[in-house]
Amino acid sequence: MVVHYLLGNEAIAHGCLEAAVDIVCGYPGTPSSEVIDTLRMDPDRAYKVEWSVNEKVAFEEALAASWCGLRAICTMKHVGLNVAADPLMVSAYTGAKGGFVILSADDPFAHSSQNEQDSRCYSLFARIPCLDPSTLQEAHDMVRDAFALSEEFSLPVLFRPTTRICHSKSDVDMGDVKKSDRAAFFDKDSRQYVVIPAHTRILHQKLNQKQPIIKKRLIELGYNRYEIKGKAAVICGGVGASYVREVIGPDVSLAVIGAYPVDEGWLAGFIQKHDKILVVEELSPVIEEIVRQVSGCVLVYGKKSGHVPYEGELSPERVAHYLTAAGIATSVRYEEPQKPAALPNRPPILCAGCMHRTAMYAMKKVFRDGIFPSDIGCYTLGIQLGTVDTTICMGASITIASGMSLAGDARDIVCTIGDSTFLHSGIQGLVNAVYNGANITVVILDNRITAMTGHQPNPTTGLTACGVSSPPVSLEAICRACGATFVETVSPSDLTTFLNVLKKAKATMGVKVVIARQPCVISEKRSKTNRGKYAVRQESCIGCKACIKFGCPAIELRGGLAAITDLCSGCGVCVQICPVGAIGREVKE
Amino acid sequence: MSGRGNWQGGEGMSFDVMIVGIGGQGTILTSNILGKACVIEGIPVRGAETHGMAQRGGSVESQIRIGQQYGPLIPPGTADLLLSFDLMETVRAVHWLKENGQIFTSQEFVVPTSVFMQDYPAPDEHMLLEMLDSRKYKMIDCHQIAEEAGNLLTQNIVLLGAASPEIPLKRESIEKAIRETVPQKTVDINLKAFDMGIEAGKSD
DSSP: OEEEEEEHHHHHHHHHHHTTOOEEEEOOOTTTTHHHHHHTTOTTOOSEEEEOSSHHHHHHHHHHHHHTTOOEEEEEEHHHHHHTHHHHHHHHHHOOSSOEEEEEEBOTTOTTSSOOOOTHHHHHHHTOOEEOOSSHHHHHHHHHHHHHHHHHHTSOEEEOOBHHHHTEEEEEEEOOOOOOOOOOOOOOOHHHHOOOHHHHHHHHHHHHHHHHHHHHHHHHTTSEEEEOOSSEEEEEETTHHHHHHHHBOTTOEEEEEOEESOOHHHHHHHHTTOSEEEEEOSSSOHHHHHHHHHOTTSEEESTTTTSSOSSSOOOHHHHHHHHHHTTOOBSOOOOOOOOOOOOOOOOOOOOTTOHHHHHHHHHHHHOTTOBOBOOSSGGGGGGGGTOOOBOOSTTHHHHHHHHHHHHTOOSOBEEEEEHHHIIIIIHHHHHHHHHTTOOEEEEEEEOSSBTTTTOBOOTTTSBOTTSOBOOOOOHHHHHHHTTOSEEEEEOTTSHHHHHHHHHHHHTSOSEEEEEEEOOOHHHHHHTTOOOOOEEEOTTTOOOOOHHHHHTOTTEEEETTEEEEOTTOOOOOHHHHHOTTOOEEEOOOO | OOOSOOOOSOTTOOEEEEEEEETTSSHHHHHHHHHHHHHHHTOOEEEEEOOGGGGTTSEEEEEEEETOOSOSOOOTTOEEEEEESSHHHHHHHGGGEEEEEEEEEESOOOOOHHHHHTTOOOOOHHHHHHHTTTOEEEEEOHHHHHHHHTOGGGHHHHHHHHHGGGSSSOHHHHHHHHHHHSOGGGHHHHHHHHHHHHHHHHOO
């Protein structure tokens, strides 16, 4: 055993190695991405790692590997599980052979997500076991043991860490890495793997018969446990259990739910030894629903009584507050802290030299009264530029645009979607829009990388997850194959040409695809591309703020005149925006 | 590798440090150094940090709890120490500190782009210091010192050095953690920056 200071996702990755994982697939999504980012960097790996084009693809590949007898994990963020929900629901029927773990990372408080859904609900829906760690050590141990649990029940196991597990750090005790000696062999069995009605009815029955045995086993394994100390009790799960432990009074009983499904009889036994129960969990009242089913006359506080919120994340001081409100003793008291100071916000912003800013600046110029459906990626930050009117989920920019066109809004409809998002789930929308005669402009913001989640390669990059060269797919060929006849590729840093292409698109009916192609500035910086810097000639600047309104973080106002800072990456777009030619190459004195 | 359990702080007690700045300034690296130093000393430690899109030039924070065995989050109003790489972020984060908590802050600050775009009045150093009110703070010219040490990228290590006497970890442990954390060829320059930071923290 060795103790290391690790990020939660690194600890989870190491747990996979200790379980001798064979196949790792996933689609990047905060807060899950670093699990694969850790595993794909291992030069001595004996397993295969893939960034798949979307979560459904990743899920099905990992499932197939499991059917071939290998240990497999697929990773995604919570909303990715929606994309993979179709195979998820049926995989519970077909079951797994080699250990199959689905990592779906939830994001309470939506730190970097479009919603706060709770993956535990999926495990109840699909009737598969779910492991919900409360600490990093537990996350490491749980994922290590989840493969064996999956093999024991021949079922996929859902592993559900949250942001404060994935992106927290802790001293973690790690075991040895093990190498797999498994070889893939698919043992044909149509009654197991072909879900025609005659087979699926039987498989469903078998799935239901497993449930009571799983519930008992999760208690035996110590995932669901309690300690009785008094007449009041807290029942909790997930990272919230850590906060509860930090603030709970010494004479209060504690039950921790680390796995689902929960054995109702076991839980009722605990509840009935108490007068009062407080249920503390993030997001959906999953534990609370079960508690209320078996609580009888015992008083239960939680979300349904208004004591704990349904949304947001927990913290020690919030948990202490809920305990106090429920009349349960705490070991600490927190004073009301002072209010945060009133300062201008510092939201995340597109980088200096980012092509998304230029593309969106041009869109706003040409389509002044346009509607701008957008998508999930760094470019969602374009909301600050007024060119993001909608985002809902991956790939929905094109379909929301074609839907508005179908609805008949007469304004120009111009949607934006990134390269990775287009390949994830944008293509079907494009086929549909072209075939059904939509009148929209689709701007594919192609920076050749999945940037927002930490620069994972995708099929436009030309490299696989492990850095092996692979011919990049042609977005132009894909778009033409989808039926689009207007497909123009242009670099936004050539502002004049880009504006002209947009004007041409505006004047053309039908589906127009503009591929705005320029590498991500962060990728360029990492590959040591140096384009030099630009500077404002102070004597020429008239203080019109045209460049300031462009919103580049490298341009600031000093005494009413523009100035360019060290952040400049040399894209040169501000030179093309300045109406008096006051910006030029930096001259070193 | 060391074992666990030398921490004298008692169950649930920890020395809590908030590290704040702007995405890209090295808050995560700094907290990693403290985390590794804890492992070197066999002390339990918890940390929480900002990842993902928020890092794109936005306000970021790393929380690190030395001696903590439960959760990674510091309750507002209870942090023992605030390390800040940007004076404006110092003001933004000051409510995390307990009443007599100590602040070590860089003197420099970056005005958010939105201030220029929306024509808000830009805050100046005097205004920001006034907003710190009666708080105990030590302002360090990290830029100048890092430049003297030989690399502007060591500003975070300078500040860590200045604050290190307040942190319940041995100097040798932090230095060892720096060696294990920073790129190999920058070890000497970082250790020098750490040293110069300690000196700067002593002066008034």
